[in-house]
Amino acid sequence: MLRKIQNQVEKLLANRLLAMSVLFAVLFLVLVYRLFVIQIVQGQSHKEDFTYKVEKTVKTSGTRGNIYDCNGKLLAYNKMVYTVNFQNDSKFKTLAQKNNTSESYEKNKVIYEVIKILEKNKDSFKSDIPIEITGNGTFRFTEKGSKLERFKREAFGIGTDTKGLSKERLKLRQQQLDASAEEVFEYLRNGTMGSPGVGKMFDIDEKYSDKDALKIMSVRYSAYLSRYSQYMKVTFATEVSSKSIAEIEERSNELTGIDVSTKSIRVYKKSEAMSHVIGYTGTINTEELEDYNKGKKESDKDYYAMDDAVGKSGIEKELESYLHGSSGSQTMIVNNIGKIVKTTKTEKAGTGNNVVLSIDSDLQEYAYNLLERRITGIVLSKLTTSDSKGDRSDIRIPIKDVYYSLIGNSIVDITDLNGEHATSYEKSMYKKIQRLKKDSIKTIENNLTDSKKAYKDESEEKQNYATYVYKMLSKKKVLLTGSIDTKDKTYLKWKDEKIGLGEFLRYAINKEWIDISMLDISSKYTDTDKIFEALVSYIGDQLEKDDEFDLTVCEQKIGTGELSGKDVCLLLYEQGGLSKKKDASTYQSLKNGSLDAYSFIRQKLSAREITPAQLGLDPCSGSIVITDPDTGKVKAMVSYPGYDSNKLSNGIDSDYYRQLANSTATPLYNQVLNHRTAPGSTFKPLSAITALNESTITTGSQIQCTGVFDKISPEAHCWIYPNGKHGYNNVAGALEVSCNCFFYEVGYDLGMTGGSYSSKKGLEALKKYATKIGLNKKSGIELSEMAPHISDETSVRSAIGQGTNSFTPSQISNYVTTLSNKGTVYDLSILDKVTTSGGKTVKKYGVKKKSKLTLNDDSYWDAVWSGMRRVVSGKKGAVTSIFKGLNVKVAGKTGTAQEDKKRPNHALFISFGPYEDPEITVTAVIPYGYTSSNAAAAAKDVYKYYFANDKEKAKLKKDKKVISAAGSVSD
Known part of the structure; x- marks a missing residue:
């Protein structure tokens, strides 16, 4: 078994x-x-x-180098502050599952809670979204041009390559690029107008108001820009108060994805005065990131990360490669959903190099304030209660223009009169302006429908309304301007102001220049009258919701007196531009009527509590450049108005930036390097050098001025004509009295060949010496600069600085630097050296000598110098009275340049001193500054300060009073 x-x-x-x-x-x-x-x-x-899945290496930003002036004074440095950060945490998914919500819902909820904490403690947070909501509840962009297009491309995920896209996708892409501020807002809120597969974007619940949704959106958008590196934190609030920090940390368990850390931010001293020299920094954008990282590996020390700060303008931008600290890194373990689990290795970031300027910041600051005081004095001298601007000989500034400029330049913000924090007075003004707006729309509708008047016969108010409507219809492509026959007789009548807008639009309908698909018309066979009726209705609807039209209404109603100066001035107090508490007496006097608005404005201008920069009226800008004649080093480079770099760095203050960007005073524009103008009579020393060295004249040649130069047609006049004539003068005397006829003759004789006149030959001679003296090139200053233009029209008028001569103040300064050292041409420089943080020199910016203008006889220099000395000290000198009493001998030349017959002349003055052995040159240019004596007076004050002892300088710095305008000078 x-x-x-x-x-x-x-x-x-x-x-x-x-x-x-x-x-x-x-x-x-x-x-x-x-x-x-x-x-x-x-x-x-x-x-x-x-969770231990992927090893990632993240760049950490280096410390940016400091910027110093020539005396070692710190101008730009870094400060450690608390920041609040957001990160896409894995816990959001868990919370969403637990609460039966979505991840977006949980993220939005947390962000909103943190925003409430920040706002409660009066902390601000930055926004990368250039959209704002006005007090009227309408949306608008705070950027325009290429910056706005870049934002839309980033938001909608639009690339530049259109190859292979269907017609539908191309059409959608164009709609996205043309999207309004409200449409972009709705897209980011819930995905409307998004490309296929984009989903609900940030899916911000309707329970949040539009303003709160925009705040939440700003944080989500910052994280969205880093969506391919979700383990990266995004900073949305800097310089956060200890109160907010304490509350956030106390509630850390419920504030998922939020943490507090420290960060280095950029701080600027003497910010406004130095703004155009130093510039500012900001978070790198996608284009900059691509540009800076071109050809680099992620492991490179100079590789940029998405949250790095880079220079946006000025020296911060131009010397980015030196100032930017070398990157460090953190090697970390990141889980499958992008959360940092563990940091395994840390490499310390480096410190950038320091930059030392040739600029003396004390001199710069004094010159900046001096320029503002001088320009304010000019404005005060031209203010009038009359509505008339006067004639060409004496252009005035109507006070009503001042009232409107406060609104037009957003010093008084009418878009927020009905905002959540608006005062009762602001809300009453909102109602008043809306009532006036409705009246204006009714006026426009009635005028379009009933008026038979030509445009030129209408009131100024109705003309301005018609112009606004025409531009609006063109912008919205209802009026198809590209289809208009510009030779059409009716169109030409409209352009010549011989018919009204209503008549033209009726005609445009018949000519099919109106896109009727944009109108509310039930049948495509509707007749002209019905289409016109729909067009008028469309215009009314569009104007009703157009915030920009509110500005036009205010301007016109200030003109008619329906909106008073008192109404506007009181808003300065209501909106915090002026303090009710500190200025209680003046406020009450204005409110009760014992102080009229005109006197109030004069009072505030005199105290510089309202400035020319804020008004943006002629004049409102200017420049002063001070150089060392022996080196070409720039001691001061003042562009007025400036801006506070601290409000643009470390996250832009959107309200402040909008005010800057829209200001008619153009504070973001560098006057020194970009404002080109004819040099006027400051060009005459060069004409004299040209004629002397070409043997057209000698130092003793006498040329007669009869007031009229009739060798050309039309004849040219001396500035003294018809009130007199200069008689006979040699070159030094002609420079002293700035005789036009003398230099007309010079320009004419330079063109003589074989007994006949050739303007081309004369221009060639002037260009030859303009080139030799350095006026054919940019100044050399290490910032972006407009190119010069030497005149190529009429040698006679070019010899007095007119023709098509066009130079920036920096180039004119370079020219006088060459005059002051008798022929050595430099590239100007605002830089001294670059050093390590330990003080070792990395790069030295030495003297940049370009060429030497050698004349046939040194007496030619003496003759020109003598004439320039006599301008400021001679018996007939244009500005002798201004320089009287100055303890240093100065040589100079005045100049005026006409650009627009309806606006004042530009005022220019070039100079150097002391006369025997020049230490500095001073160039002052005041666009629309009326007379060159105003520029000369500013230069005189610079010399007074520069050659004063320390005690006198301290006293001069303390003087804040407005300086009266100088007397009139013609040259």
Whole structure:
């Protein structure tokens, strides 16, 4: 029996199939056991180990180098502050599952809670979204041009390559690029107008108001820009108060994805005065990131990360490669959903190099304030209660223009009169302006429908309304300007102001220049009258919701007196531009009527509590450049108005930036390097050098001025004509009295060849010496600069600085630097050196000598110098009275340049001193500054300060009073 069983077992074991089955059974049991151990016994441990997936290396920003002036005074540096950051945390998914919501819902909820904490403690947070909501509840962009297009491309994910896209996708892409501020807002809120597959974007619940949704959106958008590196934190609030920090940390368990850290931010001293020299920094954008990282590896020390700060303008931008600190890194373990689990390695970031300028910041600051005081004096001298601007000989500034400029330049913000924090007075003004707006729309509708008057016969108010409507219809492509036959007789009548807008639009409908698909018309077979009626209705609807039209209404109603100066001035107090508390007496006097608005404006201008920069009226800008004649180093480069770099760095203050960007005073524009103008009579020393060295005249040549130069047609006049004539003068005397006729003759004689006059030959001679003296090139200053233009029209008028001569103040300064050292041409420079943080010199910016203008006889220089000295000290000198009493001898030349017959002349003055051995040159230019004496007076004050002792300088710095305008000078 036993043997039988043994045989059976041997047979079974000999069966291969059975053997395999047993093996698989055993293996299966082992697998089940291991799964039990892994999932049940060691489940928690392996759950934690599962997150250890990917190793990532993240760049950490280096510390930016400092910027110093020539005396070692710190102008730009870094400060450590608390920041609040947001990160896409994995816990949001868990919370969403737990609460049966969405991840977006949980993120939006947390962000909103933090925003409420910040706002409660009066902390601000930055926004990368250039959209704002006005007090009227309408949306508008705070950027325009290429910056706005870049934002839309980033928001909608639009690339530049259109290859292979369907017609539908191309159409959608164009709609996205043309999207209004409200449409972009709705897209970011819930995905409307998004490309296929984009989803609901930030899916911000309707329970949040539009203003709160925009705040939440700004944080989500910052994170969205870093969506491919979700382990990266985004900073949305800097310089956060200890109160906010304490509350956020106390509630850290419920504020998922939020943390507090420290960060280095950029701080600027003497910000406004130095703004155009130093510039400011900001977070790198996608284009800059691509540009800076071109050809670099992510492991490189100079590789830029998405949250790095870079220079946006000025020296901060131009010397970015030196100032930018080398990157450090953190190597970390990131889980499958992008959360940082563990940091394994840290490499410390480096410090950027320091930059030392040639600029003396004390001199710069004094000159900046001086320029403002001088320009304010000019404005005060031209203010009038009359509505008339006067004639060409004496252009005035109507006070009503001042009232409107406060609104037009957003010093008084009418877009927020109905905002949540508006005062009762602001809300009453909102109602008044809206009532006036409705009246204006009714006027426009009635005028379009009923008026038979020509445009030129309408009131100024109705003309301005018609112009606004025409531009609005063109912008919205309702009026198809590209389809208009510009030779059409009716169109030409409209352009010549011989018919009204209503008549033209009726005609445009018949000519199919109106896109009727934009109008509310039920049938395509509607007649002209019905279409015109729909067009008028469309115009009314569009104007009703157009915030920009509110500005036009205010301007016109200030003109008619329906909106008073008192109304506007009181808003300065209501909106915090002026303090009710500090200025209680003046406020009450204005409010009760014992102080009229005109006197109020004069009072505030005199105290510089309202500035020319804020008004943006002529004049409102200017420049002063001070150089060392022996080196070409710039000691001061003042562009007025400036801006507060601290409000643009570390996250832009959107309200402040909008005010800057829209200001008619153009504070973001560098006057020194970009405002080109004819040099006027400051060009005459060069004409004299040209004629002397070409032997057209000698130092003793006498040329008669009769007041009229009739060798050309039309004849040219001297500035003294018809009130007199200069008689006979040599070159020095002609420079002293700035005789036009003398230099007309010079320009004419330079063109003489074989007994006949050739303007081309004269221009070639002037260009030859303009080139030799350095006026053919940019100044050399290490910032972006407009190129010069030497005149190529009429040598006679070009010889007095007119023609098509066009130079920036920096180039004119370079020219006078060459005059002052008798012929050495430099590239000007605002830089001294670059050093390491330890003080070791990395790069030295030495003297940049370009060429040497050598004259045939040194007496030619003496003659020109003598004439320039007599301008400021001679009996007939144009500005002798201004420089009287100055303790240093100065040589100079006045100049005026006409650009627009309806606006004042530009005022220019070039100079150097001391006369015997020049230490500095001073160039002052005041666009629309009326007379060159105003520029000369500013230069005189610079010399007074520069050559004063320390005690006198301290006293001069303390003087904040407005300086009266100088007397009129013609040259």
